[in-house]
Amino acid sequence: MKKKLNYVFMMFIFVFFLTEKSSLYGQNETAISPPNRTAKMAYQLAFKAYKKNLYFTSASYMKLFLMQDGEVSVGAAKLLDAILVNTNIFPFLDIPFSVLAGVNYSKNISFVIAKKYFFKRDYPNAIVYLRKIGPRSKYFLSAQHHLAGLYQMIGEKEQSDHFISECLKHASKRRKTKQDIIEEKAEYIFDSCQSMRARHWYKFGSNDNAEAAFKKVPLNSYVFPQTLFESSWSYYLKNDFQRAIGKNITFQSPILEDYFIPESELVKTLSYLELCLYEDAIGVMRFFDKETKSKVNDFMKEFNLRSGADYPFAKLFTDKSQRLKLGDNFFNRQLNVIWTRPGFQTIKYYLQRINNEKELIARVGTPYDRKAFALAYRDFLEFFNDFVKIKFVKMAKSIIKINNIFSEIELDVYSSIKYQLYDEKAKVQKKVDEPEKFYVKNIKRDTRQYYWNFHGEFWADELGSYIPYLDSRCSDKNIYMRAIKNFEK
């Protein structure tokens, strides 16, 4: 009798998985069978799947359990935590807030809720849940990292400073244990908090501290290229325009060739303008317009962003022919940059795990398990696709924004030159011997050699140290005439 009853409940669950995902997790859905019984069965199946090492399948059953049952027992919360350790939070991001908030005994569920609030840009609520995460949670370090960033974003200086220190302290301890780097993430988080310290000083007005903090980021860190660019703003504010340009010129080196930060072109342009090097500034803007903006248009056409193709962005990493379609441009190279991101490394790690589970489920799983796994697999691929898509869309938006700013600047430059041409104030014409523009200071050189001449060489250990020798032409009257001639070309 009991076996028959079990069979009936299994049938109920099978019917559930045949339905669409949206209706399955919709907030207003009512259970097909009496809620408690379905929930109980879902919990049992989740437990069984977990025992068979089918973690993503177990996560699907657990979602069904959470949607059905208002109260989550201590045992269920422990199972949920165990599943979260093995699948990360990906499978649980589409559960409604009200359901997740009802889970009281879980150590890790607060991180899921906080992350959902973060995606909604509701930072105060995200902070509330992040602060609930204790040191015994798997997400404690991530929580410190998030708190440091969120407090900075909402402008709370003291709290931001406090949590950056906490983040660095805990990350430093954990990375010494040399545990699984992808699971523990301590190395990534340490570097990220280091750069967050610099951002903190920059935002709250201490540029010297910001500069010192930027210098602390090691050359081999994954955040180094981004830090290189951000530090250029710091030098710009200190009126060290040569160094600001030098920092961004470093992106031309072969080792950083893949990195394309549109805003880096803006820093270069503004620095050239401050030095009255109008030709160089216009040159940067025109190159950007010609080479970059057109590629964005091509990209948008290629990936008709509104089309409902199957995971086109995720396929860029899994299907070589898709990547070849992009052609040789910065979008293609951006894939290499995304590859180095810790977020992508985590996805890659769990993609491997879910593929392993796919093989395992073919051997040991029941038909219900396979259906449950298929839903989990679909959710994961959707997240993967969205991750890459968001990166590309943000880049495209940034390019368009910078292009618009360049249009404004170009007009400003023309009017500025026009007025200065007719300026009645006599300016003393400064006769300047044209030096080679890009010879570099503060670089190791021979004792007999005063300047180190730059002919396009970049050395890995000197990255970020280049300073082009550029004299300000602001007192040179002929600069305007030269600029006008060049514009006319």
Next chain:
Amino acid sequence: MMKFVTFIFLFSMLNIFIFKNISIAKDTEKTTDSKNESEIGKPSDNSTDPTVLGEEKVIYEYKKEDYFDFDALSVKGELLTPGDLTTKATKRVKFNPKKYVRKDFDEYIEDDLMEIY
């Protein structure tokens, strides 16, 4: 007696003078009227007059010089136009790069936190 004789003499002389003037004035009036009568209805001796010949050519002549007394036209009073509001554009709008300078890196922090690891 002598006084009476001189009075009569002077009175007669005065009468003679007055009547003589009146007759001269009458003569002058007669001559002007007769001249006007001769000009009306009779062609003048000038045979090249275009109006007379029926041609349409009309020649107008203007004064070569004229004189205007502007001082006479000037009006004394207080100027009430809002002259204080008008300014001369001596200062141009300069290029201001400050509006493009980044104030914080919140955008990039959000990018970092968007990832799950």
